[in-house]
Amino acid sequence: MIIDKLYDSVKDKGFVCVGLDTSLDYIPENIKNKSSNVADIVFEFNKQIIDCTNDITGIFKVQIAYYEAMGLEGLKAYSKTLKYLKEKNALSIGDVKRGDIAATAKEYAKAHFSGDFEVDFITLNPYMGYDSITPYFDYFKSGEKGAFVLLRTSNPGAKDIEYLEYKNEPLYYEIGENIYKMADEFIGECGYSSLGFVVGGTYSEEATEIRERFKKSFFLIPGYGAQGGKAEDIRLYLDDFNGGVVNSSRGIITAYKKHEDGENKFQEYTRQAVENMRNDIYGKK
Numbered sequence: 122m123i124i125d126k127l128y129d130s131v132k133d134k135g136f137v138c139v140g141l142d143t144s145l146d147y148i149p150e151n152i153k154n155k156s157s158n159v160a161d162i163v164f165e166f167n168k169q170i171i172d173c174t175n176d177i178t179g180i181f182k183v184q185i186a187y188y189e190a191m192g193l194e195g196l197k198a199y200s201k202t203l204k205y206l207k208e209k210n211a212l213s214i215g216d217v218k219r220g221d222i223a224a225t226a227k228e229y230a231k232a233h234f235s236g237d238f239e240v241d242f243i244t245l246n247p248y249m250g251y252d253s254i255t256p257y258f259d260y261f262k263s264g265e266k267g268a269f270v271l272l273r274t275s276n277p278g279a280k281d282i283e284y285l286e287y288k289n290e291p292l293y294y295e296i297g298e299n300i301y302k303m304a305d306e307f308i309g310e311c312g313y314s315s316l317g318f319v320v321g322g323t324y325s326e327e328a329t330e331i332r333e334r335f336k337k338s339f340f341l342i343p344g345y346g347a348q349g350g351k352a353e354d355i356r357l358y359l360d361d362f363n364g365g366v367v368n369s370s371r372g373i374i375t376a377y378k379k380h381e382d383g384e385n386k387f388q389e390y391t392r393q394a395v396e397n398m399r400n401d402i403y404g405k406k
């Protein structure tokens with residue numbers, strides 16, 4: 122199961138998930154000056170990040186919106202980045218947050234689990250119902266692919282719908298419990314399922330309860346860094362520093378901007394940002 126690969130990767134390389142949310146605004150001038158082609162510039166930036174962090178990064182998450190916003194050139198860079206990750210034996214999450222009727226979902230599955238945009242995991246939005254999630258199951262059964270379904274997100278608007286009261290508790294528990302049952306079919310040797318959840322690291326009130334109730338769920342935990350998620354809160358969602366990956370995007374890929382000599386030492390500062398994040402969450406600083 123793909124989740125066993127992720128579990129082993131976290132064991133070897135740690136729980137950090139580097140987010141390649143690449144906007145042209147984030148790219149140092151000296152990389153921009155290397156080419157006039159947008160796809161090449163974006164890929165070169167991502168490649169440099171991957172090269173200097175791969176040995177301390179459990180998985181990379183590539184947020185497709187940033188690439189779509191750049192049109193066809195952006196999607197070329199998206200595809201090239203995913204191929205490069207594969208070449209480097211790095212695992213990938215395509216952050217596509219899909220959710221649609223079954224017939225369309227089947228096409229999304231094909232689009233992101235094969236071909237030009239193939240990734241190991243994708244993100245899914247369950248709010249159109251369970252028939253928007255089940256069309257991906259054949260890929261999970263194959264053992265090759267997995268997904269993270271939004272459970273309780275990191276944004277302030279999470280309160281608007283996810284927290285609506287249902288059977289005396291927030292609605293996301295009801296959705297979570299139903300998907301958790303389905304996820305039982307895809308449990309790997311590591312004890313976690315290839316169908317996991319996205320849990321925002323910006324809230325901690327229910328962290329212990331969430332970890333306890335969804336014991337066999339692997340979590341994608343965004344919100345550290347730019348969104349202010351705290352190490353002590355995020356730790357609660359992990360299980361012995363595994364069982365989840367902690368994403369930071371802007372906090373890592375724009376870290377170099379905080380230094381006067383940042384452009385010249387782009388890779389050094391990027392790696393340092395991952396190391397600092399690891400140490401912070403491990404409680405070493």
Ligand SMILES: O=C(O)c1cc(=O)[nH]c(=O)n1[C@@H]1O[C@H](COP(=O)(O)O)[C@@H](O)[C@H]1O
Binds near residue numbers: 142
């Ligand atoms: O599914 C996600 O990855 C996600 C869920 C969520 O609840 N909150 C959240 O921020 N994300 C994503 O995680 C990344 C966070 O980026 P930074 O805030 O720059 O670290 C972005 O790619 C978001 O789209």
